[in-house]
Amino acid sequence: MSLTLRYLTPEAFAAMPEMAAQVLGVAGFGSSRPPGLAPDCPFLGVALPPVDGSALLEVWTSDRPVQRSARGEFRFSHDVTHLFGMIQSEAAGDLASVTRDSYDQLFALAEEAGYPHLLRIFNYLPGITRVEAGQERYRRFNEGRHEAFAARGRVVEAAPAACALGSAGDLQTLYFIAARTAGLPIENPRQISAYRYPTRYGPRSPTFSRALVAQDEAGAMLFLSGTASIVSHESQHPGDPAAQLAETLRNLRALLTESRRQGYRFEERDLVLKAYLRRPEDRALVERGLAEAGMGRAPILLRAEICRPELLLEIEGYARGEALG
Ligand code: 3EB
Numbered sequence: 001m002s003l004t005l006r007y008l009t010p011e012a013f014a015a016m017p018e019m020a021a022q023v024l025g026v027a028g029f030g031s032s033r034p035p036g037l038a039p040d041c042p043f044l045g046v047a048l049p050p051v052d053g054s055a056l057l058e059v060w061t062s063d064r065p066v067q068r069s070a071r072g073e074f075r076f077s078h079d080v081t082h083l084f085g086m087i088q089s090e091a092a093g094d095l096a097s098v099t100r101d102s103y104d105q106l107f108a109l110a111e112e113a114g115y116p117h118l119l120r121i122f123n124y125l126p127g128i129t130r131v132e133a134g135q136e137r138y139r140r141f142n143e144g145r146h147e148a149f150a151a152r153g154r155v156v157e158a159a160p161a162a163c164a165l166g167s168a169g170d171l172q173t174l175y176f177i178a179a180r181t182a183g184l185p186i187e188n189p190r191q192i193s194a195y196r197y198p199t200r201y202g203p204r205s206p207t208f209s210r211a212l213v214a215q216d217e218a219g220a221m222l223f224l225s226g227t228a229s230i231v232s233h234e235s236q237h238p239g240d241p242a243a244q245l246a247e248t249l250r251n252l253r254a255l256l257t258e259s260r261r262q263g264y265r266f267e268e269r270d271l272v273l274k275a276y277l278r279r280p281e282d283r284a285l286v287e288r289g290l291a292e293a294g295m296g297r298a299p300i301l302l303r304a305e306i307c308r309p310e311l312l313l314e315i316e317g318y319a320r321g322e323a324l325g
Contacts, residue, residue: 002062002063002064002079002081002082002216002217002218003024003060003061003062003082003177003216003221004060004061004062004063004320005058005059005060005272005318006058006059006061006272007056007057007058007059007272007274007298007300008056008057008059009054009055009056009057010031010034010055010057013034013036013057013059014034014035014036017036019059019061020036020037020038020041021038021066022061022062022063022066023037023038023041023059023060023061023066023077024042024060024061024062024066024077024078024079024082024084025041025042025043025060025075025076025077025084025085025086025175026041026042026043026057026058026059026060027043027044027045027046027057027058027086027122027173027175028043028044028045028046028055028056028057028058029046029048029049029050029055029056029057029058029300029302030048030049030050030053030054030055030056031045031055031056031057032045033045034057038068040068040069040075041068041077042068042075042076042077042084042085042086042175043075043086044086044088044173044175046124046167046173047124047126047167047168047169047171048124048165048167048168048276048302048303048304049302049303050300050301050302050303051277051280051283051301051302051303052283052301056300056302058274060084060177062079062082063218064079064080064081065079065080066078066079067079071105071108071109071112071113072105072108072109073087073088073089073102073105074086074087074105074106074109075087076109076113078113078115081179081180081181081216081217082115082119082177082178082179082216083109083110083113083115083177083178083179084175084176084177085106085109085110085175085176085178086173086174086175087102087105087106087173087174087175088171088172088173088174089101089102089171089172090170090171090172091125091126091170091171091172092126092170094132094133094140095125095137095140095141095144095172096140096141096143096144096147097144098144098172099140099141099143099144099145099148099172100144100145100147100148100151101144102172102174103144103145103148103149103174104148104151104152106121106148106174106176107148107152107154110176110178111152114180115178115179115180116178117178117179117180117181117182117183118159118160118176118177118178119160119161119176119177119178119179119183119212119214119223120160120161120162120176120177120212120223121160121161121162121174121175121176121208122162122163122173122174122175122176123141123162123163123164123165123172123173123174124164124165124166124167124172124173124174125137125138125141125164125165125166125167125172126166126167126168126169126170126171126172127166128141128164128165128166128167128305128307129166129305129307129308129309136202138164138202138307139201139202139203139204141164142202142204142205142206142207143202143203143204145204145206145207146204146205146207147204149207156193156195156205156207157185157195158182158185158209159185159195159207159208159209160176160183160208160209160212160223161185161208161209161210161211161212161223161224161225162206162207162208162209162225162226163225163226163276163314163316164206164208164226164307165226165276165304165305165306165307165314166304166305166306166307167304167305177223179214179216181214181215183212183213183214183215183223184212184213184214184262185209185210185211185212186209186210186211186212186213186222186255186258186259186262187209187210187211187258188210188211188227188251188254188255188258189254189258190231190232190250190251190254191210191230191231191232191233191251192232192233193209193210194206194207194208194209194210195207195208197233198233201233208225209225210224210225210227210255211223211224211225211255211258211259212225213259213262213264215323218320219320219321219322219323220264220266220320220321220322220323221318221319221320221321222256222259222264222266222317222318222319222320222321223317223318224252224255224271224315224316224317224318224319225316226276226314226315226316227248227251227252227255227314227315227316228244228248228251228306228308228311228313228314228315229243229244229245229247229248229251229311229312229313230247230251230311231247235308235310235311238310239310239312241279241282241285241286241312241313242285242289244311244312244313245285245286245289245290245313246289248313248314248315249289249290249293249295252271252295252315252317253268256268259321260324263323263324263325264321264322264323264324265321265322265323265324266319266320266321267319267321268293268294268295268296269294269295269296269297270297270319270320270321271295271296271297271317271318271319272296272297272317272318272319273290273295273296273299273300273315273316273317274299274300274302274315274316274317275290275299275300275301275302275313275314275315276301276302276303276304276306276313276314276315276316277301277302277303277304277312277313278303278304278305278306278311278312278313279312280303282312282313283301286299286301286313287299287301296317299315
């Protein structure tokens with residue numbers, strides 16, 4: 001198992017001191033930097049609180065030797081196959097230029113360090129649906145991201161798995177996992193690829209793949225992008241959280257099925273899930289629905305703004321699995 005994801009309370013993290021040297025990076029949700037973390041280890045606090053008012057740490061570890069460093073505003077760490085990097089920038093102004101600059105730094109870091117292939121990117125943007133100077137901030141974000149990919153000659157068909165959620169505060173948080181070798185992007189047959197969305201969602205489409213499978217010496221891993229109640233390119237079931245959850249589960253299953261068609265097995269129950277809820281009152285419904293579906297184990301639930309106002313929830317995941325045959 002070379003790359004492992006755990007969601008831990010700060011207390012649980014403190015009780016695992018033997019893990020410290022293996023940590024690639026940590027994102028804190030409602031949590032500040034844990035005292036047991038090495039000073040050079042990448043950590044960022046994200047202004048997205050768990051729905052139950054608790055504090056949670058998203059901890060990415062490697063079982064290989066980990067080295068840590070910095071480049072410009074990025075803090076990063078890497079083992080022999082993967083690089084984990086984090087950046088936080090002031091995002092009160094135009095999100096297109098802030099995003100273009102952060103992504104350009106990200107690509108420069110990944111390419112110089114020798115891990116040019118992006119597997120997964122997490123985007124947390126303050127005021128994601130706010131309209132500024134006549135344009136929604138998420139659309140400005142998409143323009144900046146698109147330009148940064150194009151400037152490096154990166155094609156959308158090789159885009160990483162991703163998520164984009166609204167956070168509180170003024171800071172844009174990005175973190176990513178990159179690799180020495182390319183992953184396999186997976187698209188959802190029930191949906192149009194996000195990078196082919198019609199222009200009514202903005203002049204530049206979102207640059208991400210619905211999921212991505214990567215391999216290391218320990219087997220295969222699946223990164224599921226933020227997945228919502230969208231069929232084709234259209235939001236389904238506005239105002240109905242139960243129906244949105246059911247549609248989202250169909251989309252998640254479609255990605256597992258498509259991964260299997262491409263030669264990889266991942267089990268529903270092995271998924272480490274992170275659910276974003278617009279309304280904390282939908283918490284019980286989502287927890288019950290995921291448990292009844294047997295989807296994932298011990299999902300974490302965060303309160304967040306989803307990038308389309310009618311969407312009430314979005315779910316992402318990570319799993320270890322195996323290549324078939
Ligand atoms: C969607 O399917 C919902 O802009 O990086 C999900 C995952 C969504 C990633 C992104 C957006 C992004 O379009 C929103």
